[in-house]
Amino acid sequence: MLNQKQAVLLERPAKTNDVLPSAPVKIQDTDTKTVGQVTVDKPIMTTRNVDVYYDDKQAIRNVSIDIAYNEVLSMIGPSGCGKSTFLRCLNRMNDTIESARVTGSIELEGHDIYDKKTDVVTLRARVGMVFQKPNPFPKSVYENVAYGPRIHGLARNQSELDEIVETSLRRAGLWDEVKDRLREPGTGLSGGQQQRLCIARCIAVNPDVILMDEPCSALDPIATARIEELIDELRQNYSIVIVTHSMQQAARVSQRTAYFHLGDLIEVGETSIIFTNPQHKLTEDYLTGRFG
Amino acid sequence: MSTPLLIAVLLLLAAAAFEFGRRRALQVAGPEFRTLHSLPRYYGSYTALWCALPALILLGAWLAFEDKIITILVIADLPAAYQSLSEPELNLIVNDLRNQLSGNVVSRELNLDMQAAVKHYGSLRATSKAALAVIFLSVAMLGMGLAWRKIAPDFWARNRVEAIVKVLLIICSTLAIFTTIGIVLSVLFESIRFFRAVPVFDFLFGLEWSPQTAIREDQVGSSGAFGAVPLFAGTLLISLIAMLVAAPVGLTSAIYLSEYSHPRFRAAAKPLLEILAGIPTVVYGFFAALTVAPLIRDAGTNFGLDVSSESALAAGLVMGIMIIPFVSSISDDVINAVPQSLRDGSLALGSTQSEMIRKVVLPAALPGIVGGLLLAISRAIGETMIVVMAAGLAANLTVNPLEAVTTVTVQIVTLLVGDQEFDSPKTLAAFALGLMLFLVTLALNVIALYVVRKYREQYE
Ligand SMILES: Nc1ncnc2c1ncn2[C@@H]1O[C@H](COP(=O)(O)OP(=O)(O)O)[C@@H](O)[C@H]1O
Ligand SMILES: [Mg+2]
Numbered sequence: 001m002l003n004q005k006q007a008v009l010l011e012r013p014a015k016t017n018d019v020l021p022s023a024p025v026k027i028q029d030t031d032t033k034t035v036g037q038v039t040v041d042k043p044i045m046t047t048r049n050v051d052v053y054y055d056d057k058q059a060i061r062n063v064s065i066d067i068a069y070n071e072v073l074s075m076i077g078p079s080g081c082g083k084s085t086f087l088r089c090l091n092r093m094n095d096t097i098e099s100a101r102v103t104g105s106i107e108l109e110g111h112d113i114y115d116k117k118t119d120v121v122t123l124r125a126r127v128g129m130v131f132q133k134p135n136p137f138p139k140s141v142y143e144n145v146a147y148g149p150r151i152h153g154l155a156r157n158q159s160e161l162d163e164i165v166e167t168s169l170r171r172a173g174l175w176d177e178v179k180d181r182l183r184e185p186g187t188g189l190s191g192g193q194q195q196r197l198c199i200a201r202c203i204a205v206n207p208d209v210i211l212m213d214e215p216c217s218a219l220d221p222i223a224t225a226r227i228e229e230l231i232d233e234l235r236q237n238y239s240i241v242i243v244t245h246s247m248q249q250a251a252r253v254s255q256r257t258a259y260f261h262l263g264d265l266i267e268v269g270e271t272s273i274i275f276t277n278p279q280h281k282l283t284e285d286y287l288t289g290r291f292g
Numbered sequence: 293m294s295t296p297l298l299i300a301v302l303l304l305l306a307a308a309a310f311e312f313g314r315r316r317a318l319q320v321a322g323p324e325f326r327t328l329h330s331l332p333r334y335y336g337s338y339t340a341l342w343c344a345l346p347a348l349i350l351l352g353a354w355l356a357f358e359d360k361i362i363t364i365l366v367i368a369d370l371p372a373a374y375q376s377l378s379e380p381e382l383n384l385i386v387n388d389l390r391n392q393l394s395g396n397v398v399s400r401e402l403n404l405d406m407q408a409a410v411k412h413y414g415s416l417r418a419t420s421k422a423a424l425a426v427i428f429l430s431v432a433m434l435g436m437g438l439a440w441r442k443i444a445p446d447f448w449a450r451n452r453v454e455a456i457v458k459v460l461l462i463i464c465s466t467l468a469i470f471t472t473i474g475i476v477l478s479v480l481f482e483s484i485r486f487f488r489a490v491p492v493f494d495f496l497f498g499l500e501w502s503p504q505t506a507i508r509e510d511q512v513g514s515s516g517a518f519g520a521v522p523l524f525a526g527t528l529l530i531s532l533i534a535m536l537v538a539a540p541v542g543l544t545s546a547i548y549l550s551e552y553s554h555p556r557f558r559a560a561a562k563p564l565l566e567i568l569a570g571i572p573t574v575v576y577g578f579f580a581a582l583t584v585a586p587l588i589r590d591a592g593t594n595f596g597l598d599v600s601s602e603s604a605l606a607a608g609l610v611m612g613i614m615i616i617p618f619v620s621s622i623s624d625d626v627i628n629a630v631p632q633s634l635r636d637g638s639l640a641l642g643s644t645q646s647e648m649i650r651k652v653v654l655p656a657a658l659p660g661i662v663g664g665l666l667l668a669i670s671r672a673i674g675e676t677m678i679v680v681m682a683a684g685l686a687a688n689l690t691v692n693p694l695e696a697v698t699t700v701t702v703q704i705v706t707l708l709v710g711d712q713e714f715d716s717p718k719t720l721a722a723f724a725l726g727l728m729l730f731l732v733t734l735a736l737n738v739i740a741l742y743v744v745r746k747y748r749e750q751y752e
Contacts, residue, residue: 093640098555125642135633138656147651148641198637205641 035279036269037256040068044208044239045090045127050104052085052094059085063104063265065258067209072231072240074250074271077260078286083243086260087211090241091127092120108208125152128207132214134194136186136201141178144186144197145169148205164204172200173230192223199230203238210234212242216249228253247287251275259283298351298428305429306344309436313339316443330450338449341456342439347432354424362416369412371405389413479730482723489717490518495724497521501687503707503718518721520728522689526604526697530679531672533608533693534615538668541612542619543661549620550627551649562624569617573677580610580682592694602684605693611678618668626660626744627653663744670736673729676701700725 039046043066050063060082067073075083085094092113094100106113113123125148136144145165148154155161165182169175174196178189186197195215202210212231216224231240231253244250250257251271258268259282267280278284310333317335321328328335363386367375374385385406391398392410402410443449487495498519545565549558585606592599599605630653638648654661676699684696685706707722 091640093636096636096639121642121644123642124640129636129640131633131636131640133633135631135637137634137637137652147638147643151641151643151647151651201637201641 034064034265034268036267036274038065038268040066040071042069043067044069045106045108047086047089047106048104050086050089050102050106052082052089052103053101054097055099058263060260060263060265065265065268067239067241068256069239070235070237071256072235072242072254073256073258074254075241075243075258075260076245076247076250076286077266078262079245081260082263083260084213086265087129087213087241087243090209090211091124091129093124093129095120125205126207127209127211128202128205130195130198130202130210130212130215133218134191134198136189136194136197138185138187140183141169141186141189141197142182145200145204148201152205154205168200168204169197171203171234172196173226173233174200190223192219192226195219195223195227196230199227199234203234207238209239209241212240214243214245217245224249247275259286261286295351295355298425299348301429302344302347302432305432305436306340309343309439310336310340312436312440313337313443316440317449320443321445327445329446329448330453334449334453335443335447337453338456339436339439339443341453343432343436345456346435347428350431351424351428354428358420358424362413362420365416366409366413370409374405393417476730479723479727482720483727485715486717486720486724489720490724494518495520495721499689501703503703503721516717518717518724520700520725522687523698523700523703523725524728525689525691526683526687527673527699527701529604529691529693529697530608530611530683530699531669533605534611534672535665535669537609537612538615538619538672539665542616542664542668543623545616546620546623546627547649547654550624551645551653562621565620566617568614569621571614573614573675574681576610576614577677577681580606580678584610585682588694597694599694600684600696602682602696603694604683604697607679607681607683608693610682611672611675614675614678615668615671618671619664622664622667623657623661626657626664629660630656659743659746663740666736666740666743670733670740673733673736674701676705680705700729704729 045067047066048064051061052059063082063086065073075087077083085100088094089102089106090113094102102114108123108126111118113127137147139147142165145168146161149161149164155164166175166179169178174193177193178197186194189197195218199210199215216227219227228249231242234240242250242253254271256268257271257274259266259274259278259280261282267274267278267283269279274283275287278287314332314336316339317328317332318325321332325332366386366389367382370385374382377385388398388400388402389406389410390413392402392406393414495518498517499521500517500519501522502517504516549562549565553561581602585601585603588603588606588609589599589601634652634656635648638652639645643651679699679702683698683702685698685702686696687698687703688695690697704722704725707718707725713719
């Protein structure tokens with residue numbers, strides 16, 4: 001947990017918490033209407049009618065969903081249904097793909113993230129991302145975690161930086177395992193440790209939302225269990241959106257679940273409800289293993 | 293028959309042998325073609341190889357020794373008076389005989405003895421030619437026949453052919469290796485002869501280079517100074533200037549091409565950049581001498597600087613342009629080899645593109661980039677033409693890039709151009725310089741390869 005001093009020091013100057021959110025955009029009537037609990041009372045992020053095209057091919061259609069504070073939202077669905085594509089919209093990582101085009105509105109605490117006035121660098125500092133394959137930089141463990149704070153100038157001196165690194169590693173549940181090898185390369189850790197290092201690297205810039213794209217698919221069951229525990233702890237401080245292929249994982253870690261099918265967001269609901277009592281036929285088919 | 297004709301005939305024979313072998317295999321197999329150990333074409337190849345290879349080996353050996361043997365026979369047949377002549381004189385006479393035979397200009401009137409010798413020479417040559425043709429074709433037929441007789445269903449033709457092919461490949465590759473070793477050894481031996489005349493220490497650490505030695509005992513003139521330091525200093529200076537041009541330009545263009553440019557632009561620009569490496573160095577040379585050097589001199593005059601018309605700067609600048617593609621191409625490749633996941637990781641943390649490049653991509657690609665730079669340096673060190681034309685021949689020991697300097701390679705050229713005595717220190721010095729240069733570039737290449745390989749292991 002951050003103490004008072006660290007919390008102050010980690011806070012971004014241009015934090016927009018205090019700005020009143022604009023009235024949520026109405027969900028337009030469309031033929032592919034998502035069933036279930038799409039909106040929440042106090043969302044941190046809202047997406048409305050989001051379409052993504054790769055060149056002329058449409059990857060996702062008309063996706064509208066809210067993300068609440070301190071919740072874990074899991075996204076499930078068959079391969080190629082657009083989960084990663086949607087996730088990458090939330091921190092504009094799709095900008096790095098030449099052919100990708102995003103329409104619709106996505107807001108972070110009331111601010112349109114695709115607005116011309118939005119600085120994508122600040123956005124990505126507030127909406128962090130953990131990838132499918134652990135991708136630590138070929139630098140030391142310490143440098144991996146210190147990377148974000150360095151580029152954003154979050155630490156005024158070495159001891160503050162040390163503190164951020166330690167806090168982040170502790171929160172990622174990695175500190176005890178690496179505290180004696182901070183100067184060794186991060187690529188030398190085990191797969192599960194590498195992934196937790198990437199999570200530590202991500203929370204070192206103190207984001208509001210963490211996006212995770214199948215973060216456990218390259219890990220063994222024990223490392224996976226470790227990360228799932230971690231996700232549950234992180235919920236105290238962050239909103240987390242996680243794409244997963246494992247329905248058990250979605251059931252274990254998330255409060256709400258969204259089911260995607262061929263580019264459409266079919267159903268959103270409380271995880272316990274959606275798994276026991278899905279409303280949409282497609283959701284039911286998928287959950288009962290009839291396809292996917 | 294002339295040699296090309298013989299080879300053409302042999303090829304025809306081999307083609308026929310292939311067909312004979314194939315047919316024979318099918319024939320011995322009878323209707324049960326499956327009883328053959330190998331496919332019929334392997335029996336054909338086997339027969340063709342046995343037809344061609346022994347004959348070719350014979351041809352090579354014959355051509356190598358024919359002339360020597362004939363010469364010995366001709367000399368042995370000369371009247372006794374000639375036998376007592378010294379070897380160089382005999383060589384002259386044999387030369388005359390040859391020239392007479394092929395209708396070239398002859399240095400003296402030929403007496404009767406000599407004319408007889410010419411006839412003898414001519415007849416020996418004709419005999420040799422005829423004998424070669426006969427023996428050559430017989431060997432080919434014999435080889436074909438032997439192989440043909442061996443063909444049987446349980447004869448392992450495929451394995452034999454593979455073995456022969458393997459031996460051929462080994463011979464070809466060792467040929468390349470032995471050529472290299474031969475060159476190195478000959479340079480080494482000549483260098484040792486040089487170091488008998490000039491102490492190694494004087495060569496390596498001497499500060500003065502003026503290789504003019506007296507050719508005759510009574511000649512007035514310098515005894516020569518063989519201090520290689522000015523040459524290596526000049527090489528270093530020019531290479532340094534070249535790298536100062538090539539490293540930043542090559543690296544930044546590689547970064548632009550791999551990280552910023554549109555793929556379509558990159559696809560067009562990269563080959564264009566690589567064309568720079570395809571321009572003949574002599575073209576760069578006169579570009580340096582006729583365009584760049586005067587430009588620099590004029591510019592220098594405007595600033596009140598005294599620039600000689602041949603300067604290290606001009607040569608270095610142009611050489612730098614020449615090696616830009618070495619740097620940019622290799623750097624571009626290694627930068628592209630940095631996994632996209634690292635870029636994504638950095639961008640997702642909110643770094644800008646240039647922060648990502650500086651802090652993640654370049655450090656990860658650094659070993660490969662260093663390898664590319666080292667290769668470019670060894671290319672710069674070995675470059676001759678540009679320096680000959682643009683930097684001059686004066687062996688000045690200076691760090692001023694506006695003065696004329698000379699390099700190791702240029703001195704090797706000037707030492708060997710023109711009439712030379714092949715055992716004077718002046719000529720031998722070229723070998724010593726060559727040896728030094730070889731060692732330096734070899735070391736650079738080894739380091740570069742080592743660095744590049746180490747880098748490869750990181751991501752594979
Ligand atoms: N960079 C890309 N360029 C073109 N098409 C893409 C790209 N990335 C994904 N797609 C396409 O978009 C669709 C959704 O992909 P993705 O979001 O990766 O699915 P998921 O993560 O659910 O498996 C797929 O049909 C895929 O082929
Ligand atoms: Mg995916």
